[in-house]
Amino acid sequence: MLAVDKDSSDYLYRQVVDLISDNIESGALMPGDRLPSLRRMSHRIGVSIPTVRQAYVELERQRRVQSRPQSGFYVRGLPTNELVRPSPAFRRSARPIPVIGRSLMDRVYDGLYTPGVVPFGIANPCMVKPAAKALHRTMKRIMARAQERSLAYAPTLGEAGLRRQIAYRYLDTVGGKIDPDNICITNGGQEALLLALQAVAGKGDVIAVESPTYHGLLELIDSLGMLAIEVETCPEEGISLSALRKTLEAHPVKACMFATTLSNPLGVSMPEEMRQELVEMLEAHGVVLIEDDVYGDLLFDGHRPKPAEFYSRSGSVLTCGSFSKTIAPGYRIGWLIAGQYIDQIVQLKRSFSCSSGLLQQLTLSEFLATGDYDRYLKTLRPELQCNAERMSAMVAQHFPRETRTSKPVGGSVIWLELPEKVDSEMLFDLAIEAGISIAPGLIFSPCNRYRNFIRLSFGHPWSRQIEEGIEWLGRNVAAIAAGN
Ligand SMILES: Cc1ncc(COP(=O)(O)O)c(C=O)c1O
CATH class of the missing domain: 3.90.1150.10 (Aspartate Aminotransferase, domain 1)
Structure with a gap:
């Protein structure tokens, strides 16, 4: 049977709408699948491009598909x-406690x-969508160019070119200024979190975390003999600021460890105006914020919100980033924007791990500089x-x-x-x-x-x-x- 019947009294565009809808209902087209381009569809079923466009627009009106700029039409997930x-x-308020459940x-x-x-x-x-080929090409170029230098120790603070690239990305994506000398390159986001926590708190101190929160934070808090206190979240905006205010008033919180963009596991982002309020509240209470921003580049719409860092007046926000989620977890390269704690951070970094891998840093620096990183993220x-x-x-x-x-x-x-x-x-x-x-x-x-x-x-x-x-x-x- 032909997909469309030109002799039928039904409008041609309606027949195309029915054809796509049937395919969605049968599961042949899944949420997230791209519909054939207008030209391809028109060619395949023998109707004009304007007719296919009319059908796609109608499907969009029915919320069955979604158009994405310069990309095409996609089957929608559930509204x-x-x-x-x-x-x-x-709903019950929490109190500071040691972490349990490490064996699980x-x-x-x-x-x-x-x-x-x-x-x-x-x-x-x-x-x-691993970027292995492109990264390997970049690394080979670096090895050929840097020769023995690629085997050397990196400076404790990290390779200057990479720190400049990271600072430049903040300028380019959120219009915020970061001094490259305030960035310390780390062994992944996890070491950035560890250094930050050690710089601002000690054994027995109370650390506020989102509930639910990334289990790696809980492991750090436990390993350092600190106590965790959970703060309620809402599934649309992340941390609840009113719950946080009550926690700060009732308990001697030393630092907060929150993910402002794409918290794990909730996958939500805090609206920008709330970030400012969060920083003002914490600064008024003299509490440090350790911001976990390892997913900052991975919002589906590509818009990168300003990290809370940029709202701080006193340098009491430390922001942790990483290339593990966006490009290469095995490289173990992250960074820490250290605010007023930069001197302690450099000492801690030197005493624990000296520095992070130079070859990986040089490779990432070049990958960012050539624009390959942004193209890959797209x-x-x-x-x-x-x-x-x-x-x-x-x-x-x-x-x-x-x-x-x-x-x-x-x-x-x-x-x-x-x-x-x-x-x-x-x-x-x-x-x-x-x-x-x-x-x-x-x-x-x-x-x-x-x-x-x-x-x-x-x-x-x-x-x-x-x-x-x-x-x-x-x-x-x-x-x-x-x-x-
Ligand atoms: C929220 C969050 N923060 C930090 C990390 C640690 O990142 P990395 O692999 O760069 O150490 C992870 C990794 O799973 C994470 O999910």
């Missing part, structure tokens, strides 16, 4: 209002490195967005109806609230046995909240194995929820 977001963190974190990490597992447990966005973000929409659609299809799903605006993870009966630790054990890794909700809280939550990563090339993994999880969550 935001059809996704019920996970419930806010908790160990098991989660072991699971990640088991060969062949479906890797839903690791947040590794750039692996959706291809990475739509890929991640497409996967986010596919994963949300599959969760909606295969998980029990009561499941609530976050609506990430960037990055590579979604956060799911499962029916109450589901214990995420038990689900983790079952899934690992079936060759699937997940991040159980318990590890995102210092006191094992979020028992019926999980975090899933969509930062991998989409494949049948990924789809089967989601189907498996959905089936098993449904069985546990039904008491089977």
